[in-house]
Amino acid sequence: MDGKVDGNYGHNSVTHTNFQSKPWWQVDLAKEETIRQINIYNRTDTAQDRLANFDVILLDSSGKEIE
Numbered sequence: 579m580d581g582k583v584d585g586n587y588g589h590n591s592v593t594h595t596n597f598q599s600k601p602w603w604q605v606d607l608a609k610e611e612t613i614r615q616i617n618i619y620n621r622t623d624t625a626q627d628r629l630a631n632f633d634v635i636l637l638d639s640s641g642k643e644i645e
Contacts, residue, residue, distance in 0.1 A: 585622030592621050610639050 582591035595601030613636065620629045636644040
């Protein structure tokens, strides 16, 4: 998204969900785009264990899940 991959929350390079029971994060690309690859970069600071048991779900422009 923004090219920041260092994984340190203090560097504004990662997101934080504040311990919600079912957190989610969404990106709106503003128009349909071809997605060839998705890279997930985990935090590298004191919260490395928080990224676990997650799904990546892609939706088309009408909000329907892409299989």
